[in-house]
Amino acid sequence: xxxxxxxxxxxxxxxxxxxxxxxxxxxxxxxxxxxxxxxxxxxxxxxxxxxxxxxxxxxxxxxxxxxxxxxxxxxxxxxxxxxxxxxxxxxxxxxxxxxxxxxxxxxxxxxxxxxxxxxxxxxxxxxxxxxxxxxxxxxxxxxxxxxxxxxxxxxxxxxxxxxxxxxxxxxxxxxxxxxxxxxxxxxxxxxxxxxxxxxxxxxxxxxxxxxxxxxxxxxxxxxxxxxxxxxxxxxxxxxxxxxxxxxxxxxxxxxxxxxxxxxxxxxxxxxxxxxxxxxxxxxxxxxxxxxxxxxxxxxxxxxxxxxxxxxxxxxxxxxxxxxxxxxxxxxxxxxxxxxxxxxxxxxxxxxxxxxxxxxxxxxxxxxxxxx
Amino acid sequence: xxxxxxxxxxxxxxxxxxxxxxxxxxxxxxxxxxxxxxxxxxxxxxxxxxxxxxxxxxxxxxxxxxxxxxxxxxxxxxxxxxxxxxxxxxxxxxxxxxxxxxxxxxxxxxxxxxxxxxxxxxxxxxxxxxxxxxxxxxxxxxxxxxxxxxxxxxxxxxxxxxxxxxxxxxxxxxxxxxxxxxxxxxxxxxxxxxxxxxxxxxxxxxxxxxxxxxxxxxxxxxxxxxxxxxxxxxxxxxxxxxxxxxxxxxxxxxxxxxxxxxxxxxxxxxxxxxxxxxxxxxxxxxxxxxxxxxxxxxxxxxxxxxxxxxxxxxxxxxxxxxxxxxxxxxxxxxxxxxxxxxxxxxxxxxxxxxxxxxxxxxxxxxxxxxx
Numbered sequence: 001x002x003x004x005x006x007x008x009x010x011x012x013x014x015x016x017x018x019x020x021x022x023x024x025x026x027x028x029x030x031x032x033x034x035x036x037x038x039x040x041x042x043x044x045x046x047x048x049x050x051x052x053x054x055x056x057x058x059x060x061x062x063x064x065x066x067x068x069x070x071x072x073x074x075x076x077x078x079x080x081x082x083x084x085x086x087x088x089x090x091x092x093x094x095x096x097x098x099x100x101x102x103x104x105x106x107x108x109x110x111x112x113x114x115x116x117x118x119x120x121x122x123x124x125x126x127x128x129x130x131x132x133x134x135x136x137x138x139x140x141x142x143x144x145x146x147x148x149x150x151x152x153x154x155x156x157x158x159x160x161x162x163x164x165x166x167x168x169x170x171x172x173x174x175x176x177x178x179x180x181x182x183x184x185x186x187x188x189x190x191x192x193x194x195x196x197x198x199x200x201x202x203x204x205x206x207x208x209x210x211x212x213x214x215x216x217x218x219x220x221x222x223x224x225x226x227x228x229x230x231x232x233x234x235x236x237x238x239x240x241x242x243x244x245x246x247x248x249x250x251x252x253x254x255x256x257x258x259x260x261x262x263x264x265x266x267x268x269x270x271x272x273x274x275x276x277x278x279x280x281x282x283x284x285x286x287x288x289x290x291x292x293x294x295x296x297x298x299x300x301x302x303x304x305x306x307x308x309x310x311x312x313x314x315x316x317x318x319x320x321x322x323x324x325x326x327x328x329x330x331x332x333x334x335x336x337x338x339x340x341x342x343x344x345x346x347x348x349x350x351x352x353x354x355x356x357x358x359x360x361x362x363x364x365x366x367x368x369x370x371x
Numbered sequence: 372x373x374x375x376x377x378x379x380x381x382x383x384x385x386x387x388x389x390x391x392x393x394x395x396x397x398x399x400x401x402x403x404x405x406x407x408x409x410x411x412x413x414x415x416x417x418x419x420x421x422x423x424x425x426x427x428x429x430x431x432x433x434x435x436x437x438x439x440x441x442x443x444x445x446x447x448x449x450x451x452x453x454x455x456x457x458x459x460x461x462x463x464x465x466x467x468x469x470x471x472x473x474x475x476x477x478x479x480x481x482x483x484x485x486x487x488x489x490x491x492x493x494x495x496x497x498x499x500x501x502x503x504x505x506x507x508x509x510x511x512x513x514x515x516x517x518x519x520x521x522x523x524x525x526x527x528x529x530x531x532x533x534x535x536x537x538x539x540x541x542x543x544x545x546x547x548x549x550x551x552x553x554x555x556x557x558x559x560x561x562x563x564x565x566x567x568x569x570x571x572x573x574x575x576x577x578x579x580x581x582x583x584x585x586x587x588x589x590x591x592x593x594x595x596x597x598x599x600x601x602x603x604x605x606x607x608x609x610x611x612x613x614x615x616x617x618x619x620x621x622x623x624x625x626x627x628x629x630x631x632x633x634x635x636x637x638x639x640x641x642x643x644x645x646x647x648x649x650x651x652x653x654x655x656x657x658x659x660x661x662x663x664x665x666x667x668x669x670x671x672x673x674x675x676x677x678x679x680x681x682x683x684x685x686x687x688x689x690x691x692x693x694x695x696x697x698x699x700x701x702x703x704x705x706x707x708x709x710x711x712x713x714x715x716x717x718x719x720x721x722x723x724x725x726x727x728x729x730x731x732x733x734x735x736x737x738x739x740x741x742x
Contacts, residue, residue, distance in 0.1 A: 105588055105726060106584060106588060107581075107726065108580075108581035108584075108719070110581060110717070110719045111581060111585075111719050111722045111726065113719075114676060114717075114719050114720050114721075114722035114723050115722045115723065115725070115726065117676055117722075117723035118722070118723050118724055118725055150581075150584070154553070154580060156556050165552070167552060168588070169552070169590070170552055175550050175551055179546050179550065179551075180546055180550075180551070180555045180556070180560065180561070181536070181538060181540070181541055181558075181560040182525070182555065182556040182557065182558030182559065182560045182561050183555075183556040183558065184551045184553065184554075184555060184556065185527050185551070185553040185554040185555065185556060186553065187552075187553030187554065187584055188553065188584065189551065189552040189553045190551070190553050209479075209525060210478075210479035210481060210482060210521075213477060213479075213521070213558055213559060214482075217476055217477060217539070219540070305485060305488055346481070346485075348479070348481045348482050348484075348485050349485050350485075351482045351485035351486045351488075351489070352485050352486065352488035352489050353489055354486070354489055355476060355478065355482065355486065
């Protein structure tokens with residue numbers, strides 16, 4: 001019989017991690033409201049204090065290995081006429097997402113922008129409402145996905161993990177994520193699911209959809225006991241948060257496969273080290289995840305079909321060289337290799353050795369190398 | 372007890388539609404090979420004849436209500452030195468996809484390009500290999516998805532349809548497509564699945580992911596007994612073929628919801644009338660599918676938040692006016708309304724009346740109107 005890990009039984013009475021998180025977010029929203037009421041009842045001008053997200057207050061933190069906000073704070077106060085508008089917008093947005101959370105509904109950034117009109121809240125454009133949602137993330141210290149505002153784009157997952165839903169209408173229902181071999185979409189339902197049972201012992205994130213399908217067809221989930229994630233290019237934040245959760249709650253190592261070019265590298269790097277845009281948030285990155293290729297040196301070692309780097313590619317490589325998130329031996333070595341080689345390759349380039357080569361030869365060699 | 376339609380029992384001995392299609396494609400490939408062998412054994416120059424795809428041979432057909440190829444044919448012959456290269460490429464591609472089909476594997480356009488190198492077949496670039504695959508589609512009269520070459524992009528589905536897989540490793544396994552409320556990816560496994568049982572009585576295709584999720588949360592699948600499809604912008608061909616199959620095999624009407632702009636209209640139109648690029652293929656479009664909005668007139672009637680049309684939008688509307696696929700009363704009326712109004716709206720714009728409005732008010736009104 002296969003070894004499997006029971007992550008959580010359904011009989012436990014302690015609230016699940018998802019329930020805990022939901023109640024933390026709701027109480028953060030309640031605190032925000034109480035703070036404003038209390039200020040008003042003391043005849044103070046209502047105001048909200050939050051860390052500054054200005055570029056000079058974003059620092060790379062060696063300890064957590066990601067960008068974080070520094071010591072500077074800003075205060076939005078109704079006393080200041082220029083603050084009245086963003087403060088009101090922030091408070092409305094808080095009440096809107098509180099309603100979403102209570103009703104178990106989700107929304108998108110676009111929906112929030114339009115919904116505001118139902119309340120006669122005025123946002124000049126979506127950029128303004130997006131910015132206010134980022135403010136709310138900063139105040140609540142939770143990503144917007146935790147208060148039910150999801151991005152439009154979504155990626156997919158496949159593998160031997162049984163989840164248990166918490167979303168309305170599906171409470172307690174279980175599904176094994178290997179049930180559908182085209183992959184399951186990663187959306188609000190999956191993001192809010194509990195992990196019930198997992199037979200995989202690693203996570204492999206893949207940039208390209210074609211390779212994701214190839215990995216399923218070649219039974220990578222089985223041969224290498226892997227959960228497969230299709231990032232669909234730059235991984236959406238909900239997917240990055242899911243990778244982190246799976247890595248931590250299930251104790252699984254994470255490997256990331258992307259194209260061999262600066263853009264592919266950055267897809268891997270953002271999963272590992274996070275983005276500067278999300279410096280106000282924790283729990284979106286997976287510092288121990290490993291970039292597993294395709295490396296510049298693989299282009300040479302495997303004699304892969306390749307294309308010349310464009311000027312834009314080269315400019316991007318010089319930027320990455322100065323980026324603190326790339327300050328490790330492997331990244332530095334490969335950036336230099338790209339600049340020397342002046343060529344790039346795609347994941348599919350391994351098909352020159354037959355469709356199964358990447359799974360039968362390249363993957364095991366790389367997994368062994370990374371330990 | 373709910374009424375449900377048993378589409379096919381698993382006990383029947385007659386080959387399923389999917390098996391039938393697979394065997395038709397394989398025998399078309401075999402015929403192609405036999406034809407070449409027979410020519411060679413008669414000491415004739417090997418050659419392949421196919422309908423011309425040149426723009427002057429593409430006609431709009433009122434009967435099938437889509438673009439089709441006319442009477443002109445081209446012949447690729449080894450006798451002509453300029454034909455040797457594309458003929459050889461065509462024959463190699465045929466043998467490659469024959470291998471794919473026999474092994475039950477799938478591939479992408481990108482993979483085919485790289486795989487050629489394993490066989491020392493030379494393609495200058497992917498455009499050249501893509502073009503040869505279109506030749507093969509024309510010769511075989513089947514879309515590339517039927518011979519296992521899939522696009523990278525994929526959309527998603529959700530609703531009360533139980534499918535039965537035919538792909539390797541999943542043969543005979545069943546899954547209800549309402550099992551995962553974020554949606555199931557539409558890829559090779561779903562495309563090749565049989566429809567086992569369906570409780571829905573209509574299909575609703577939706578352009579935007581946010582609205583797809585909204586429809587699931589608001590239980591459109593339940594309230595309106597609908598299968599929901601997220602086209603993710605322009606619907607991939609595999610998704611268009613799936614919509615047609617579901618419409619025909621399950622006898623369900625199809626409604627398409629997109630943004631109120633010329634690009635949204637065209638997403639709907641291509642599902643209904645097909646694209647000129649696919650004039651060499653049948654069975655990708657659903658002539659009886661209905662464009663269900665968002666109409667230009669809805670912008671006025673529902674007082675939707677809107678943006679001005681850009682010059683590009685207006686240019687596009689004039690193009691659509693001349694397009695034979697838009698030669699019906701509804702399309703003409705709405706193109707004129709757009710040009711008069713000079714404004715566009717998004718599906719999410721209905722959120723100004725609350726998140727549930729589009730489902731509780733707009734959708735039933737439109738479905739009633741379309742009958």
